[in-house]
Amino acid sequence: MNRYKLTKERLANHLRYMALVYGLAILGCVMVGSLIYSATAPELPGDQRVDILAVSYINEYAAKVWSADMLQQLDPSQKEVIIEQMGVSGSGYDQMILMARLANSEGDIFIMDKETYQYLARQGAFLEVSDLAQQVEFNLSAEATLEDGYVPGYSQTGVPGGIYGLSLKGLPGMLELGFDPQDCYLAFTTYNDNLENSIKVAQWILNTKVELDAELAGQGRY
Secondary structure, eight states, rough: OOTTHHHHHHHHHHHHHHHHHHHHHHHHHHHHHHHHHHHSSSOGGGEEEEEEEEEEEOOHHHHHHHHHHHHHOOOOOOOEEEEOOOOOOSSSHHHHHHHHHHHOOOOEEEOOOOOHHHHHHHHOOOOOHHHHHHHHHHOOOOOOOOGGOOOOOOOOTBSSSSSSSSEETTHHHHHHHTOOOSSOOEEEEETTTTTHHHHHHHHHHHHHHEEEHHHHHHTTOO
């Protein structure tokens, strides 16, 4: 008698004891497939979206509300506004991650605390906005000035002194997203290929967020 003959009993026992193994194998295949899809999924061209990197832990619900409202203010050619959370504690490892993302030309706009802002500005990450601010209306709060964004020159990287970002000081709406409004800056990256719409996003934050902040606060959404 063939002791290896497949019977219903043996098959049932096999499936009972191997169910976890098969389940994990299936889960692994799904995860690998998801990773492959994420890596190969088509991405919108940079001039059809605005990517915002928030160097903090943010309120994801608020980020979705902001993104949808921002998109309504942009040119019809725009398909997406993304606010991506990037938690940073100030360690050297986190700075390496920041530099890696910059090297990969990620993000049109950075929103961050003053320490991170000054560090990245000294690395040459951001546009100098003195001339831009003469051409475009940036309605800073009564507590902020354009000069708040001044960063001294840095000889090690050859970056001259200048204003490389906008202070968001005094905007209570920044609390909604998860930032301290007394220590918050917005800057445009040097490789930004959608500056016109990025500027509109910055203006939206400066002009609108206090009202939206009060509205969402009244609804208990943050």
